[in-house]
Each structure stands twice: as structure tokens, then as C-alpha cells.
Amino acid sequence: xxxxxxxxxxxxxxxxxxxxxxxxxxxxxxxxxxxxxxxxxxxxxxxxxxxxxxxxxxxxxxxxxxxxxxxxxxxxxxxxxxxxxxxxxxxxxxxxxxxxxxxxxxxxxxxxxxxxxxxxxxxxxxxxxxxxxxxxxxxxxxxxxxxxxxxxxxxxxxxxxxxxxxxxxxxxxxxxxxxxxxxxxxxxxxxxxxxxxxxxxxxxxxxxxxxxxxxxxxxxxxxxxxxxxxxxxxxxxxxxxxxxxxxxxxxxxxxxxxxxxxxxxxxxxxxxxxxxxxxxxxxxxxxxxxxxxxxxxxxxxxxxxxxxxxxxxxxxxxxxxxxxxxxxxxxxxxxxxxxxxxxxxxxxxxxxxxxxxxxxxxxxxxxxxx
Amino acid sequence: xxxxxxxxxxxxxxxxxxxxxxxxxxxxxxxxxxxxxxxxxxxxxxxxxxxxxxxxxxxxxxxxxxxxxxxxxxxxxxxxxxxxxxxxxxxxxxxxxxxxxxxxxxxxxxxxxxxxxxxxxxxxxxxxxxxxxxxxxxxxxxxxxxxxxxxxxxxxxxxxxxxxxxxxxxxxxxxxxxxxxxxxxxxxxxxxxxxxxxxxxxxxxxxxxxxxxxxxxxxxxxxxxxxxxxxxxxxxxxxxxxxxxxxxx
Amino acid sequence: xxxxxxxxxxxxxxxxxxxxxxxxxxxxxxxxxxxxxxxxxxxxxxxxxxxxxxxxxxxxxxxxxxxxxxxxxxxxxxxxxxxxxxxxxxxxxxxxxxxxxxxxxxxxxxxxxxxxxxxxxxxxxxxxxxxxxxxxxxxxxxxxxxxxxxxxxxxxxxxxxxxxxxxxxxxxxxxxxxxxxxxxxxxxxxxxxxxxxxxxxxxxxxxxxxxxxxxxxxxxxxxxxxxxxxxxxxxxxxxxxxxxxxxxxxxxxxxxxxxxxxxxxxxxxxxxxxxxxxxxxxxxxxxxxxxxxxxxxxxxxxxxxxxxxxxxxxxxxxxxxxxxxxxxxxxxxxxxxxxxxxxxxxxxxxxxxxxxxxxxxxxxxxxx
Numbered sequence: 001x002x003x004x005x006x007x008x009x010x011x012x013x014x015x016x017x018x019x020x021x022x023x024x025x026x027x028x029x030x031x032x033x034x035x036x037x038x039x040x041x042x043x044x045x046x047x048x049x050x051x052x053x054x055x056x057x058x059x060x061x062x063x064x065x066x067x068x069x070x071x072x073x074x075x076x077x078x079x080x081x082x083x084x085x086x087x088x089x090x091x092x093x094x095x096x097x098x099x100x101x102x103x104x105x106x107x108x109x110x111x112x113x114x115x116x117x118x119x120x121x122x123x124x125x126x127x128x129x130x131x132x133x134x135x136x137x138x139x140x141x142x143x144x145x146x147x148x149x150x151x152x153x154x155x156x157x158x159x160x161x162x163x164x165x166x167x168x169x170x171x172x173x174x175x176x177x178x179x180x181x182x183x184x185x186x187x188x189x190x191x192x193x194x195x196x197x198x199x200x201x202x203x204x205x206x207x208x209x210x211x212x213x214x215x216x217x218x219x220x221x222x223x224x225x226x227x228x229x230x231x232x233x234x235x236x237x238x239x240x241x242x243x244x245x246x247x248x249x250x251x252x253x254x255x256x257x258x259x260x261x262x263x264x265x266x267x268x269x270x271x272x273x274x275x276x277x278x279x280x281x282x283x284x285x286x287x288x289x290x291x292x293x294x295x296x297x298x299x300x301x302x303x304x305x306x307x308x309x310x311x312x313x314x315x316x317x318x319x320x321x322x323x324x325x326x327x328x329x330x331x332x333x334x335x336x337x338x339x340x341x342x343x344x345x346x347x348x349x350x351x352x353x354x355x356x357x358x359x360x361x362x363x364x365x366x367x368x369x370x
Numbered sequence: 371x372x373x374x375x376x377x378x379x380x381x382x383x384x385x386x387x388x389x390x391x392x393x394x395x396x397x398x399x400x401x402x403x404x405x406x407x408x409x410x411x412x413x414x415x416x417x418x419x420x421x422x423x424x425x426x427x428x429x430x431x432x433x434x435x436x437x438x439x440x441x442x443x444x445x446x447x448x449x450x451x452x453x454x455x456x457x458x459x460x461x462x463x464x465x466x467x468x469x470x471x472x473x474x475x476x477x478x479x480x481x482x483x484x485x486x487x488x489x490x491x492x493x494x495x496x497x498x499x500x501x502x503x504x505x506x507x508x509x510x511x512x513x514x515x516x517x518x519x520x521x522x523x524x525x526x527x528x529x530x531x532x533x534x535x536x537x538x539x540x541x542x543x544x545x546x547x548x549x550x551x552x553x554x555x556x557x558x559x560x561x562x563x564x565x566x567x568x569x570x571x572x573x574x575x576x577x578x579x580x581x582x583x584x585x586x587x588x589x590x591x592x593x594x595x596x597x598x599x600x601x602x603x604x605x606x607x608x609x610x611x612x613x614x615x616x617x618x619x
Numbered sequence: 620x621x622x623x624x625x626x627x628x629x630x631x632x633x634x635x636x637x638x639x640x641x642x643x644x645x646x647x648x649x650x651x652x653x654x655x656x657x658x659x660x661x662x663x664x665x666x667x668x669x670x671x672x673x674x675x676x677x678x679x680x681x682x683x684x685x686x687x688x689x690x691x692x693x694x695x696x697x698x699x700x701x702x703x704x705x706x707x708x709x710x711x712x713x714x715x716x717x718x719x720x721x722x723x724x725x726x727x728x729x730x731x732x733x734x735x736x737x738x739x740x741x742x743x744x745x746x747x748x749x750x751x752x753x754x755x756x757x758x759x760x761x762x763x764x765x766x767x768x769x770x771x772x773x774x775x776x777x778x779x780x781x782x783x784x785x786x787x788x789x790x791x792x793x794x795x796x797x798x799x800x801x802x803x804x805x806x807x808x809x810x811x812x813x814x815x816x817x818x819x820x821x822x823x824x825x826x827x828x829x830x831x832x833x834x835x836x837x838x839x840x841x842x843x844x845x846x847x848x849x850x851x852x853x854x855x856x857x858x859x860x861x862x863x864x865x866x867x868x869x870x871x872x873x874x875x876x877x878x879x880x881x882x883x884x885x886x887x888x889x890x891x892x893x894x895x896x897x898x899x900x901x902x903x904x905x906x907x908x909x910x911x912x913x914x915x916x917x918x919x920x921x922x923x924x925x926x927x928x929x930x931x932x933x934x935x936x937x938x939x940x941x942x943x944x945x946x947x948x949x950x951x952x953x954x955x956x957x958x959x960x961x962x963x964x965x966x967x968x969x970x971x972x973x974x975x976x977x978x979x980x981x982x983x984x985x986x987x
Contacts, residue, residue: 006476010465017464020901028909036916038928039935042745045926089782091959092945095925108775119780123948125787127923129662133752136777143775159727159762160734161755165741166708176743181912188908196900205458212424212454213477214446280639284812287903288643291804294911295651304921305659305789306746308666308714314658332711335742342709368445369427 003215007223011197015227025193029185029235030242036181037247040304041173044130048076050085050094057105063116066142067098072134085119095121096131108146167252167335178249179330180303182239186262187269187323188294190232194273195290197224198365199280211367221362225270232266233259252337258330261343264350265326271357272322278364297323325350376435377402377529377560378423383432385418392418394583395432400562400576402528405555407571407591408564410580411611416564417457419580420533423562424454437528453522457534461518463507467498470506471521478525492520512543519550523559530554532563536570548573568603577603579610586610622830626839634843648801648851649858655797656790656863663749667695668715669707674723682735685761686717691753708740715739715750783952791866794859795947796920799940801855802848802878803885803914804907809844810889811902819899833982841886848882849875868954877950877964881943884967887974888939894981914940942966 016022049067053060067073076094079085085097099117107114118135122128168175201207210220237259243249251258273290280286300314301307301323307315318324325346332338340347378400385393393415400406410416421427423436425445434441437451454460461470468489475485493499496516506514515535523530532551536544548570555561563574571577571591578588587594587610591603600606635641668686672679686692695713698704707713718736720726727733737754739747784791814837817823826836852875859865867874889906896902916922917931918940924932935941942963949955957964 002479003477006473009476010462010469010473013469014462014464018898018900020897021904024901024904024908028904032912035931035934036912039916039931040922041926042922043926044923048925086782090949090953090955092949114775115778116775117778117780119782122781122784122787123952124792124919124923125784125789126792127926128781128784129787132779132781136779139775139777159758160732161758162734162736163751163755164736164738165744165747165751166738168741168744168747171741171744171748173744176745184912185908188911189904192904192907196903200900204463205456206460206462208426208456208458209454209460209474210477211426212449212452213474214450214479215477216446282637282640283899283903284809284816285637285640285643287808287812287907288640288647291808291907291911292643292647292651294907295800296654298911298915299655300658304915306663306743308746309660309663310658311660314654317658328711331742332709336709336711336740338709338711342706342711368425369421 001219003219004223004226007215007220008226011224011227015231025189025231026235026238029182029189029239032185033178033181033239033243034246037174037177037243040177040181042126042130043173044072044127044134047073047096047131047134048094049073049096049098050088051075051078052080052082052085052097052099053078054080054102055100055104059105059108060100063100063104063139063142064098066138067135070134070138072131073138089119089121092121095127096135098135167250174247175249175335176331178243178247179334180327182236182243183323183327183330184298184301184303185239186232186236186266187297187326189235190228190266190269191273191290191294192287193231194225194228194270195276195286196283197228198274198277199283199286203282217362217365217367221274221358221365224274225267225358228270228273229263229266232270233262236262249334251334253333253339257338257340258333261326261329261333261347261350264347264354265322265329267354268322268350268357271354271361274361275357275364278361278366297321300324302327319349320353322350322353375402376400377404378406378434378436378562380419380423380434381432383419383422383434384430385415385422385427386430391583393422393429396580396583396585398578398585398588400529400560402560403555403558404575405551405561405563405573407574407577408562408580409566409568409571409577409607410564412566414580415583416580417533420531420562420564423448424452424531425449451528453525453527453530455518455522455530455532455535457537459514459518461506461514461521464505466503466505467493467509467517468502470517471524474521475524480525488524492517492524496520512539512546515539515543516547516550519547523554527559529560529562532561534564534566536565536567544570568607571603579607581611623835623839626831626835627842630839631843634847644805644847645850645854648797648855651801652794652797652855652858653862655793656859659793660789662787662789663746663753664690665693666691666715666746666750667713668692668717668750669696669698669704669713670694671698671701671704671716671718673721674719676722676724678724678727678733679719682719682758682761685757686754689753689757691750691757704738713740714743714746715754717754790859790863791952792948793920794855794863794865795944795951796915796918798852798855798878798947799881799918799943800914800920801851802882802943803940804910805851806844806848806882806885807889807892807910808903808906809847810841810886811892811896811906812899813840813844814890814893815896815899815902818893818897834979837890837978837982841890844886845879845882848885849879852878852882865951867951869950870956873957873960874947874950877943877946877960877967880964880967880971881939881946884939884943884971884974887971887978890978891974891981894978913938917941919944939967939970 051064053064068075077088088094089097097119099119101115104114116139118132120128120131165171244251276286276289280289300318301321307318307324329343329346332343376399381397382395383393384395396419408416422429422441423434425441425448429441436448439447471489471492472485475488493502498513501509519535536547551561565571574591576590578585594606598606598609600609670683687694696707698707704716707716716738720734723733735758737751739751741747781787817826860867892905893902896905917935917938924935924941946960946963949960
């Protein structure tokens with residue numbers, strides 16, 4: 001056990017001595033957390049639209065007024081030709097063209113079916129879908145106003161729908177993104193640092209010197225893992241603190257549970273990193289493999305797009321995705337106040353995972369080569 | 371086969387990498403307390419042989435024991451009894467002198483007080499007391515080499531393996547380095563050293579010369595010079611190495 | 620010039636001899652594109668819901684059937700107490716709970732109104748919003764079927780034309796995004812490592828005393844990666860066309876020209892990173908941990924830039940991938956040419972210029 005102490009001490013000295021790395025390890029995650037959290041939103045705002053109002057009547061202006069007074073749409077241009085509108089879509093000046101035909105008012109007032117047209121730039125399918133919904137809602141509400149002019153009959157048989165948004169009644173996107181981004185950042189730092197670590201000693205040549213000492217394989221792996229484990233827990237705690245301070249994110253569940261699960265999770269991430277480090281020959285290789293897995297873990301981990309939206313084979317794959325498990329746990333604990341019973345599945349999977357990764361790293365680390 | 375009196379024994383020790391035979395059935399033994407020079411041109415197989423003996427590489431065939439332990443099965447026991455200094459630099463450049471000593475001392479299981487005493491003793495002996503808190507990266511090469519050697523024997527091993535320990539340092543430092551080796555040897559430490567400086571081989575009790583993976587000659591320096599009718603080890607080496615190597619130079 | 624050619628050949632050898640790195644570099648984009656192309660979706664299907672039905676009459680039954688046959692919802696747990704809702708949500712599987720009040724059918728027919736409560740797990744606000752939208756429109760449809768009137772009301776029918784991606788496929792978004800992500804990271808990471816590596820191993824000094832000019836050294840190191848990135852771009856594009864049927868409406872020539880420009884931007888960013896970092900470790904952490912999330916989040920790859928708060932919209936302008944994404948989507952989906960994209964092209968070129976001049980400045984300082 002004493003050997004491990006010396007290894008840990010050495011790793012810490014090396015981490016803190018590299019002045020170029022310190023801001024990257026400690027500063028960068030926090031800065032990214034602060035900046036990126038605000039950017040990661042699917043909320044639709046400021047949809048710039050091009051107006052073609054061929055009617056030019058009170059009614060058509062009222063409809064346009066409905067659009068401009070909503071928080072979603074901003075008019076950027078106006079014309080009487082379709083070409084100008086499409087031109088603006090092409091050049092990204094506008095994302096929607098609102099096209100009101102010449103006889104709009106007449107049709108509305110004479111109670112006929114009237115048509116208007118939205119032309120939406122659908123490169124971003126998700127945003128286009130939302131744009132369509134918002135625009136239709138506005139038109140619908142507009143039609144309703146005229147409806148009440150025409151019919152004062154009160155409808156019987158009404159199903160009244162009450163909505164409640166639990167856990168996040170203001171639909172605050174930051175609340176949702178912060179735990180996820182924090183997990184992603186901590187995982188990145190952990191995976192990359194541990195992934196580079198052993199292979200770096202291979203490249204420099206110091207690994208030979210260690211391999212001729214009587215150090216045991218498990219001592220070596222534990223000694224390599226612990227410093228980054230502590231580092232990871234620290235960054236996580238610091239990140240949570242900053243997030244609480246600045247974004248006032250909810251912390252509904254127990255901090256003990258957060259750090260307890262983080263302890264297990266970090267072993268998995270660092271275990272993967274050390275494993276990568278033992279099977280590669282250069283830091284370059286190690287980083288590419290680490291990057292490859294990081295991108296997959298992150299994009300398929302429910303950080304940006306919901307796991308439930310993925311096809312079932314991909315959902316099944318997330319069993320081996322530690323980031324997916326931990327993001328789910330963090331969101332559960334922080335936002336919903338989940339207790340250990342609620343996340344027992346993830347806890348079990350991560351615990352098994354950590355044991356497997358540690359065993360693999362110890363087995364794969366060779367003191368004697370063939 | 372483990373008679374007392376021998377620190378290292380190797381019999382037909384061989385290492386193959388695919389079709390390439392790096393070390394070809396070498397047989398030799400090293401007596402306890404001896405300074406044994408392991409000579410050969412670059413690429414002759416010296417480093418491969420040394421890596422097999424210290425348990426970094428498993429042999430393809432043949433037998434060898436180091437400090438009485440089998441190189442196939444008892445590598446961890448070997449490691450407890452040897453020190454090693456590699457030709458690639460083995461100290462941590464981003465740690466200070468003191469931290470390096472402390473780290474390796476700790477890994478070899480020295481107690482904290484032993485480490486403290488050793489540190490003071492080593493720094494005094496190497497006249498590096500002023501450099502105690504300097505980073506290794508800021509030291510001149512010669513100091514690093516001397517320090518690396520001292521750290522390789524910090525746990526008082528029975529045998530120390532030195533792989534090209536004096537590569538690239540000036541003659542004065544080389545002289546000082548060999549004084550360190552003599553000092554260790556006088557305390558009964560067996561020294562196994564590879565070098566391609568032929569003048570250094572004169573300092574050894576016995577030398578073997580490897581050519582293309584084989585041991586081409588093995589004797590005392592004086593004995594070798596006599597056999598090859600040479601006035602210096604340099605000449606011995608050239609006579610041995612030339613016949614095969616003519617085309618390469 | 621001859622020594623320069625020899626140097627480039629040496630660099631190619633370095634890279635291509637390392638079989639594992641080769642495998643990773645060429646295999647990685649393929650695997651990632653296929654995986655993401657098939658797996659990443661924004662649309663919601665089969666969301667798990669629970670229903671608390673205090674009434675259990677023929678109307679609630681009909682509504683439940685309508686909901687569950689819509690394809691949006693799957694019934695996960697039937698619970699019968701309101702107090703169980705909390706526990707169901709905390710497990711994280713169920714995303715929405717629908718509660719019917721007691722005597723639902725009776726109230727609806729007798730009093731003319733009955734209540735349904737929809738509770739969504741809004742820890743993911745986006746999903747919550749979508750689910751509630753789906754649910755209420757299904758219920759409203761059902762309500763309309765109850766009363767067959769409203770025929771004399773004025774109707775405004777919006778006609779929607781979705782340009783460039785009429786089926787709203789997410790893969791059309793992700794392919795350009797992935798191309799940007801791959802090119803950015805591979806190029807920036809590779810060059811920053813390869814140069815710092817020479818520094819660390821001390822071989823940079825050897826190169827610097829050779830007759831090669833520092834400029835040639837850098838270019839020589841970068842050319843193999845330029846070539847490699849090009850192969851990757853072509854592979855990803857081919858896959859996108861063949862496997863995912865992503866349209867390509869613009870000119871291939873322009874596309875590859877812009878890809879080349881973007882790769883040069885990324886490579887020069889890599890060079891800049893390598894001039895400011897002493898060790899491979901630092902370079903890699905900046906290139907990987909520092910670039911990964913900003914490229915994903917701030918480029919418009921996943922989240923629309925125009926929806927971000929304005930300071931971040933301004934900030935996103937310094938992310939080269941943002942401009943490249945506009946260009947790629949423009950060429951592939953809209954089929955527009957340089958007359959629309961010259962601004963973005965100039966910006967990328969300008970960025971490369973800045974990165975290169977900063978590098979040269981730093982490099983010279985170091986040499987003095």
C-alpha cells in the first residue's frame with residue numbers, strides 16, 4: 001500500500017507542476033459550463049421571416065401584427081414577389097416566408113376558406129417543425145378571434161386539459177442541460193488525462209524503470225487511477241458549486257448520493273482511459289481512440305437528443321454507455337430528487353462496469369513483454 | 371543449476387521477433403561482485419539480452435537465472451534484487467532531484483527515514499546538494515546520468531544492470547561515473563554493463579562481445595587482447611566486427 | 620526543394636506506417652456517421668407514459684385507445700393513486716402521466732365539461748413540451764369528433780412548404796455537422812500533436828538546423844493530414860449520399876474547395892495550438908477538451924444559433940465550424956453557389972490567415 005502512496009504523490013506533483021495544464025484542467029470546464037449552458041437550447045426564438053402581404057388590408061395587417069408581437073418571430077424584409085422571399089431564404093437572411101394572398105380579407109370576412117402560406121427553411125428539421133407549429137398556432141388563435149365574432153354559441157362537451165410541468169415548471173433549459181454538460185466535461189477531462197497517462201510514460205521511457213521495480217500491477221493501476229479520481233470529484237463538486245451560485249440550479253436529492261455515484265462512475269471512465277492507455281503505443285493513438293469513444297458516448301448518451309427518440313437497437317446499446325447512465329442519474333438526483341432505489345439499475349450497471357474495466361486494465365498492463 | 375557464486379547464468383538464451391533472431395543462443399555467466407562488460411555494436415542484441423535478464427521481455431528459448439531466480443517464472447523476485455538504468459533516460463524530467471529519489475525509494479519499499487538518509491547521503495556524495503530542488507530537466511546530462519545510477523542502486527540491489535550508461539557524456543564525467551561503479555562493486559554489487567566505448571571495457575573484470583545476436587568472444591580484457599593479438603580493445607572489437615560488417619560502413 | 624519533397628515523404632511514412640492510427644483515422648468517421656445517422660433523432664416516438672384513470676368509463680377508454688394507437692406513446696405502468704406519480708417519475712422511465720378525473724363520462728355529458736390532467740416530466744423541457752403538444756392535439760381531435768358542428772366558422776388554412784428538407788429528417792442536419800466535427804478535430808488534433816511531439820522528443824531542433832525553412836517544416840507536417848482529411852470528407856459524403864440519401868444539390872467542385880478551405884483553417888488552428896503549448900498533453904487537451912463541446916454546441920450542429928441569447932450569437936462567430944456548416948448545408952441542401960456563400964468563405968479564409976500569422980509570430984519569438 002505504501003507504494004501506491006508514492007505513486008499518487010508523484011502523479012499529483014506532475015499534474016500541478018505543469019503550469020500549462022492547470023488552467024485547462026480547472027478553468028476550461030467551468031468556463032465551458034458557463035458559456036455553453038446558455039447556448040444549448042432547443043427553444044425557438046427570433047425566427048426571422050420575410051413578409052409577402054399581397055392583401056394590404058386591416059385584416060392582413062392584424063395577422064402580421066400577431067406574428068411580430070409574438071416572441072418567436074421577427075420580420076426582416078418585405079416584398080411583393082416570391083423570388084425576393086426565396087432569395088432571402090437562400091442567403092439565410094430569413095428562415096420563413098409568410099405569404100398572404102391578395103383576397104385574404106375578403107375571404108375571411110365572407111367566411112370562406114382562406115389560405116396563407118408559410119415557406120420554411122427546413123435544413124434543421126427540428127427547428128423547422130417547431131417554426132411550423134408556432135406559426136400555425138398564431139394563425140389558429142387569429143382565426144378563433146374571428147370565430148367568436150361569427151358564433152357566440154357556447155360549446156357543450158368540452159374536455160378541459162390542465163397541464164402541469166413537474167420538476168421544472170418554467171421549462172428552464174439550463175436546469176436540464178447543466179447536469180449533462182457538467183458530466184460531459186468531467187468525463188472528458190478524466191478520460192483524456194487517464195488515457196494519455198500510461199502511454200506517456202511509455203513514450204518518455206520511464207515506464208521501463210517502473211517495470212523493473214517490484215511494484216505490483218494492481219498497485220500501479222490504483223496509483224494511476226486515484227489522482228484523477230480525486231481530480232474528477234473535485235471538478236464535479238466545483239462545477240456544481242458554480243452552477244448553483246450562478247444558475248441557481250435545483251439540487252433536490254442528496255449530495256452524498258451525487259458524490260457516491262460519481263465515485264463509481266469516475267472509476268468506469270478512468271478505467272476505460274487507463275485501458276486505452278495500456279493498449280496503445282503513442283499518446284496520439286490513445287487520444288484518437290479516446291476521442292472516438294467520447295463522441296459516441298456523448299452524442300448517444302442523451303446529452304443533446306433524448307435517448308427515447310433513438311431506435312430500439314441504439315437504445316439497447318446505451319447499456320454500455322457510462323455517460324448515458326450517469327447523465328440520467330445526475331438529472332434524476334438533481335432535478336427530481338431521486339433516491340438510490342430509483343436509480344438502482346444504473347448503480348448496478350456502473351458498479352459492474354467499474355469492476356470489469358479495472359480488472360481489464362490490470363490484466364492488460366504488462367510488466368513483461370513477449 | 372543454481373550454484374552459489376554466480377549472479378547471472380544464461381544458457382542458449384534466445385529471442386526471436388518473427389523471423390528475426392535478435393539474440394541467438396547466448397551462453398555466459400557472471401560471478402558475484404564482478405564487473406561484467408557486455409559489448410557490441412549498435413543493433414547487436416545487447417539491449418534485447420538485458421531486457422530478458424531483468425524481466426522486461428520473456429525469452430523465446432534457453433535458460434537463464436538472475437540472482438538465482440528464473441527469468442521465465444520469477445521475474446518479480448528478480449526485480450526485487452536488481453537495479454536498472456536504461457539508455458533511454460529514466461528519471462522524471464518534471465520532478466525535482468529530491469522528488470525523484472523519494473519516488474523511486476518509495477516504490478522500492480524504503481521507509482521514510484531511510485529515504486531521507488539516502489537523499490542526504492546521495493546528494494552529498496554527488497555534490498548535488500545545491501540542486502536538491504531543481505527539476506531534472508534543468509540539469510546537465512552528466513549529472514542526470516550519475517543521479518540515475520545512484521537511484522538505480524538506492525535499494526542496495528545484488529546486481530545492477532546498466533544499459534549504455536555513459537552515452538553522450540564528456541570523458542571527465544565518464545571517469546566519475548566509473549568511480550561510482552567501482553564503489554558499488556567494492557560493496558559486493560555485481561555490475562552488468564553494456565557500452566560501445568571500448569576504452570570503458572578495459573575497466574571491466576570480464577567482457578563479452580556480441581556480434582549479430584551471438585557472443586563472439588568472452589574473456590578478460592587482457593585475455594581478449596592476447597587472443598586477437600591486439601594492443602587495445604578497440605582493435606579487438608574491429609577485428610571481430612569487421613568481417614561481417616564491411617559492407618555497412 | 621528536393622529536401623522539402625523528401626521531408627514530406629518522410630511525414631507520410633510516419634503516418635501510414637502506423638497501421639492502428641490508420642485504421643482509427645479511416646474507420647472512425649465511417650462508424651460514427653453510420654451510428655449517428657441511424658441513431659440520433661429529435662422526433663419522439665414510443666414515449667413511455669402512465670395513466671391514472673379514476674373513472675374507467677367508455678370515454679376514458681376511447682381516449683386512452685386513441686393515445687396509445689397514435690404511435691407516440693407506450694403505456695409503461697398503470698397506476699391508480701395520484702401519490703404514485705412522483706415515484707414513477709423519479710425512476711426516469713416514464714415521461715408523462717395522464718390523470719382522468721372521477722366520473723369523467725358523466726361529467727362530460729351532464730355538465731358539459733370534464734377534466735384531464737397532463738403531467739409531464741419537465742426536467743427535459745423540450746421533450747415535455749412536445750409530449751404535451753401531441754397529447755392535447757389528440758384529445759382535441761377526439762373532442763371535435765364528439766361535437767359535429769363548427770362548420771360555419773371561418774377557416775384560415777395555412778399551407779406549409781418545407782424547403783430543402785420536406786420530410787424534416789434529422790440526418791440532413793447531422794451529416795454536415797459530423798463532417799465539420801470530424802474535419803475540425805482530426806485536423807486540429809493531428810497537427811497540434813505532431814508538432815508538439817517533435818518539440819518534446821527534441822527532434823524539432825534537428826529539423827530547424829536542417830536546410831529546411833521553418834515554414835517548409837510546418838507545411839510538410841500538415842500536407843499529409845490535408846490529404847487524409849480529404850479522403851475522410853469524401854468517404855463521409857459518399858456514405859451520406861448512398862446510405863442516408865442526403866441530397867446534394869450544389870456543385871461538387873465548390874464543396875471540395877470549401878472543405879479544403881475549412882481543413883486549412885482547422886490545420887492552422889492546430890498549428891497555433893502547438894505553438895502555444897509545450898507538451899503533447901497540453902496540445903491535446905486544448906484541441907480535444909477545449910474544442911469538442913464548442914464545436915458541437917455553438918456551431919449550429921444541434922442547437923439553432925439564432926435561438927441563442929445574443930451575446931452567444933456574437934460569440935459563436937469565432938467558431939469556424941459555424942461558418943462551414945452554413946456553407947455545407949447551403950451547397951448540399953439548398954444547392955446555392957459561391958454568390959451566396961462568399962461572405963462565409965471570406966471569413967474562413969480570414970480566420971486561417973489570423974491563425975497562421977499568430978503562429979508565425981509565436982514561432983519566431985521562440986526561435987530568438
